[in-house]
Amino acid sequence: GAVVSQHPSRVICKSGTSVKIECRSLDFQATTMFWYRQFPKQSLMLMATSNEGSKATYEQGVEKDKFLINHASLTLSTLTVTSAHPEDSSFYICSARAGGPETQYFGPGTRLLVL
Amino acid sequence: AQSVTQLGSHVSVSEGALVLLRCNYSSSVPPYLFWYVQYPNQGLQLLLKYTSAATLVKGINGFEAEFKKSETSFHLTKPSAHMSDAAEYFCAVSVSGNTGKLIFGQGTTLQVKP
Numbered sequence: 001g002a003v004v005s006q007h008p009s010r011v012i013c014k015s016g017t018s019v020k021i022e023c024r025s026l027d028f029q030a031t032t033m034f035w036y037r038q039f040p041k042q043s044l045m046l047m048a049t050s051n052e053g054s055k056a057t058y059e060q061g062v063e064k065d066k067f068l069i070n071h072a073s074l075t076l077s078t079l080t081v082t083s084a085h086p087e088d089s090s091f092y093i094c095s096a097r098a099g100g101p102e103t104q105y106f107g108p109g110t111r112l113l114v115l
Numbered sequence: 116a117q118s119v120t121q122l123g124s125h126v127s128v129s130e131g132a133l134v135l136l137r138c139n140y141s142s143s144v145p146p147y148l149f150w151y152v153q154y155p156n157q158g159l160q161l162l163l164k165y166t167s168a169a170t171l172v173k174g175i176n177g178f179e180a181e182f183k184k185s186e187t188s189f190h191l192t193k194p195s196a197h198m199s200d201a202a203e204y205f206c207a208v209s210v211s212g213n214t215g216k217l218i219f220g221q222g223t224t225l226q227v228k229p
Contacts, residue, residue: 006158032215043205043219044159093158097215102147102166104215106159 003027004096006107013084014115021079021110023094029074030096034104035067038091050077084114117142117208121220129228134178134193136223138206141187147209148189149217150180154202162204165189176200201227 003026013019023033032051036044048069049057056069066088068080077096081088093109122137140146147166151159163174170182180191189206204223210216 004158034216043222044217046216046218049214049216091156095159095217102149102164102209104217105161106151108158109156111156 002098002103002105004030004094004105004107006092006094006110008110009108010111010113012113012115015085016083018080018082019084019112021081021092021094021112023077023079023096023107025075025096025098025105028096028098030077030098031074032097033071033077034095034097035069035077035079036093036095038093038109040091044093047079081112084112086114088112089114117146117210117218119206119208119218119220121204121206121223123223124221125224125226127226127228128196130198131195134191134196134200134225136191136204136206136225138180138189138191138220139187140189140206140208142208148180148182149207149209150174150178150189150191151205151207151219152202153205153222159205162191196225196227198227198229201225 005024007022035047038044047062050069050071052071052074071077095104095106097104118141120139149164150162153159162178163172165172165182173179178193206220207217
């Protein structure tokens with residue numbers, strides 16, 4: 001149990017296009033989902049907190065209009081990178097929470113490469 | 116505010132040797148602490164967690180960690196390293212207020228030599 005999936009696992013796009021990444025909790029309902037960004041050889045940096053049915057809460061320095069988050073159901077959150085640029089190339093990881101803070105499960109990550 | 120510091124960005128041990136990965140935290144309230152492992156190009160897998168119960172926490176794959184309030188530490192250990200333990204390890208603290216937000220340390224790369 002407690003499986004989180006992400007789709008796609010890897011995506012390459014041209015500069016200026018938009019990319020959508022899906023995060024799904026497969027066998028539980030997630031009250032909250034989190035989106036992280038990880039640069040090579042670095043730690044995870046929280047981008048935003050996504051709550052079902054409400055607006056996402058973004059961390060300081062994260063552009064809301066560039067990284068659109070939609071948490072339409074208790075099992076699905078999406079991150080859309082709008083007008084992607086090469087500097088947006090990174091590893092994006094989501095996590096899903098069910099209940100207390102100790103019950104957070106991570107997805108396998110999505111590798112984004114913007115050419 | 117909470118923070119986590121992992122001492123040593125790179126640790127190298129021989130197969131069969133003791134593994135010790137250091138983590139110190141800063142928190143104004145009793146923390147929840149976590150150790151995660153990340154294999155290349157993969158997400159994070161929870162090794163173990165401390166949530167104010169027993170101070171010695173046992174996790175998966177033979178790992179354990181001890182919460183020491185007096186030292187503000189939560190070091191990860193394993194008695195005997197396996198080649199398959201080579202990975203990136205992250206210590207994390209849960210942000211207060213039950214938001215579920217995690218603050219991660221910088222990570223420690225564990226290398227296991229044959």
